[in-house]
Structures are given as structure tokens and as C-alpha cells.
Amino acid sequence: MSGTAGGTAGAAPVWRRLWLPTVLALAAGAVLVSLGLWQLERLAWKTALIEAATSRPEAPPVAPPAPATWDGLDWDEADLTRLAVPGRFLPGEAFVYTVLSDARGPLSGPGLWVMAPFETTEGWVVLVNRGFVPTGMDGAAPVVPPPPTGEIVLDGLLRRPDPPGMFTPDPSPQKKLWFVRDAAEMAPAFSLPADTRLAPFTLDAAASTTPPGGVPQAGETRRVYTNSHLQYALTWFGLAAALAGVWLVFVLGRLRRR
Incomplete structure (x- = not known):
């Protein structure tokens, strides 16, 4: 009876000492996961941009945007x-x-x-x-x-x-x-x-x-885009997983020492 009671009495202080690190770990993990998800959104945006950079210049030419539309131009949609x-x-x-x-x-x-x-x-x-x-x-x-x-x-x-x-x-x-x-x-x-x-x-x-003399040399639009958003997303998710691992080791260590 006394052993059981002592164990129960000793457990409460341990969990009271764990709640603050747990809350901080959850908050930091939420931030890391949200950053990873944001990078996935950026990945989709950059992929679409690269596809547009490849396809738009090869499409048949269209009429230019009229002045009445200039204020509302979506540059991601219009560029190239x-x-x-x-x-x-x-x-x-x-x-x-x-x-x-x-x-x-x-x-x-x-x-x-x-x-x-x-x-x-x-x-x-x-x-x-x-x-x-x-x-x-x-x-x-x-x-x-x-x-x-x-x-x-x-x-x-x-x-x-x-x-x-x-x-x-x-x-x-x-x-x-x-x-x-x-x-x-x-x-x-x-x-x-x-x-x-x-x-x-x-x-x-x-x-x-381009004039017959070759200068100025036209048709040199830069259409090269870097796309590292997947690596960034994996980095944030990896940090979140590492944080979860550190928290688990910390908690288990505290529980063994109680």
C-alpha cells in the first residue's frame, strides 16, 4: 500500500515538470510543420511558373493587355x-x-x-x-x-x-x-x-x-528558374521529426529517473 501510494505521489511532480517542455515542443513543431507545408505550396507555384515559362513563349502571339486592364494585371499569369x-x-x-x-x-x-x-x-x-x-x-x-x-x-x-x-x-x-x-x-x-x-x-x-548585323541580339529572354522548395520542405519536416525525437528522449529520461 505504502509503495503504491509513494509511486503515485511521485508521478505527479514529474508530469508537472513535463508540461511546459511539452507545450513548447508542440508549438515549435507546429511552426516547423507549417513552414514545410508553406514550402509545398511554393513548390506547386514554382512548378506552374516553370511550366508557363516553357509553354507561353512558344504559344501563338496574342493581343497585348489593354490599358484598362493594367492595374489588375496578375504578373504570374501575364509574364512571358x-x-x-x-x-x-x-x-x-x-x-x-x-x-x-x-x-x-x-x-x-x-x-x-x-x-x-x-x-x-x-x-x-x-x-x-x-x-x-x-x-x-x-x-x-x-x-x-x-x-x-x-x-x-x-x-x-x-x-x-x-x-x-x-x-x-x-x-x-x-x-x-x-x-x-x-x-x-x-x-x-x-x-x-x-x-x-x-x-x-x-x-x-x-x-x-535581330538586325542583319547581329546587334542588338534579340530573343535572349532568361527563362531559367531555380526550384528548391521540395528540399526546403523536407528540411522543415525533418526538423519537426527531430524535435519530436528529442522530446520523446527527454520525456523517457525524466520518467526513468522519477
């Missing part, structure tokens, strides 16, 4: 859509520094994207990436052939705005040199009228628009 845009090139050009690797054409390495304004037959303007020219970062504007004159139907890929990162250099408007492609930021380089309706997206010209 192949467009057929009737209109004409306007005077002016600006440059965006880049490093072209895995090029489809013969030119690669450090250089510039050549950006030019294109006025559509509907009256609005889109900035067009005419292609790549190899050069350094000395700020000197390269000499490139002018775009075609007159009315054309431009074949190209819609590109979402390219936001600057933490270490992106400031642009040099006096040299017409930028480091990201953002239509709103680059607009002053082209002296467009104040009432110009400028598209929030840019357009990457198709390879077929």
Missing part, C-alpha cells in the same frame, strides 16, 4: 506571354546593364539591353528590349543600328517589372544607364509627352527582330 503588337518605334534609346549567360545567339558576357519606346496603333507606349550588345560598364553608349521604321507588328514576350534588390546600383540617367528594367523608372530617358500612357510591363523582342 507572347504578344503581337502593331505600331512603330519612337526615337530614343536607353540601356540596362546585364550579364548574358547561356545565350542562344553568338554574343554573351557583360553588356547592355537596348531599350526603345514603341507606340502602338492604339496610342499607348511600351518600352521594348531590342536585344543584347556586349560592352563594359564604362558608361559609354554603344552604337547600335536604329530600329525598323514605319508600321510593323512587333513579336515579343511580355515582361513584368524588374524590382531593384538591396545591392542594385543606382541608375545613371545622364548616361541613360539602368540596372533593372522598370518602365516607370526609365520613362524620363525618352522625353515622352506628359500625357503618354506608358505600359507597366516591357517587351522582349523576338529573335527574328
Whole structure:
């Protein structure tokens, strides 16, 4: 009787000492599992993005988004859509520094994207990436052939705005040199009228628009995406499993010592 009573009396303090570590372990485990599930959601999103990056540029061209739809554009749905845009090139050009690797054409390495304004037959303007020219970062504007004159139907890929990162250099408007492609930021380089309706997206010209001299080299849209979300998810789930194992060892150790 006394042994049983003593064992029962001794058990209560052990469980009282275990409740706080258990609650903390459950909370931490819930966070780890939720992070793993979030990475699985990101995996599905990235997989769909990669599939779109492969299929959209090869689809038949469609009409560009109308200005009335610009504010509601879903960039994940619109990016890399192949467009057929009737209109004409306007005077002016600006440059965006880049490093072209895995090029489809013969030119690669450090250089510039050549950006030019294109006025559509509907009256609005889109900035067009005419292609790549190899050069350094000395700020000197390269000499490139002018775009075609007159009315054309431009074949190209819609590109979402390219936001600057933490270490992106400031642009040099006096040299017409930028480091990201953002239509709103680059607009002053082209002296467009104040009432110009400028598209929030840019357009990457198709390879077929490359001039006979080969510069600027068009059709070099980057379509490579990393997809590490499955590894991240497995890491979070593995940490949750490890936490459960540590908690179990801790509890069993406490129970053996009571």
C-alpha cells in the first residue's frame, strides 16, 4: 500500500515538470510543420511558373493587355506571354546593364539591353528590349543600328517589372544607364509627352527582330528558374521529426529517473 501510494505521489511532480517542455515542443513543431507545408505550396507555384515559362513563349502571339486592364494585371499569369503588337518605334534609346549567360545567339558576357519606346496603333507606349550588345560598364553608349521604321507588328514576350534588390546600383540617367528594367523608372530617358500612357510591363523582342548585323541580339529572354522548395520542405519536416525525437528522449529520461 505504502509503495503504491509513494509511486503515485511521485508521478505527479514529474508530469508537472513535463508540461511546459511539452507545450513548447508542440508549438515549435507546429511552426516547423507549417513552414514545410508553406514550402509545398511554393513548390506547386514554382512548378506552374516553370511550366508557363516553357509553354507561353512558344504559344501563338496574342493581343497585348489593354490599358484598362493594367492595374489588375496578375504578373504570374501575364509574364512571358507572347504578344503581337502593331505600331512603330519612337526615337530614343536607353540601356540596362546585364550579364548574358547561356545565350542562344553568338554574343554573351557583360553588356547592355537596348531599350526603345514603341507606340502602338492604339496610342499607348511600351518600352521594348531590342536585344543584347556586349560592352563594359564604362558608361559609354554603344552604337547600335536604329530600329525598323514605319508600321510593323512587333513579336515579343511580355515582361513584368524588374524590382531593384538591396545591392542594385543606382541608375545613371545622364548616361541613360539602368540596372533593372522598370518602365516607370526609365520613362524620363525618352522625353515622352506628359500625357503618354506608358505600359507597366516591357517587351522582349523576338529573335527574328535581330538586325542583319547581329546587334542588338534579340530573343535572349532568361527563362531559367531555380526550384528548391521540395528540399526546403523536407528540411522543415525533418526538423519537426527531430524535435519530436528529442522530446520523446527527454520525456523517457525524466520518467526513468522519477
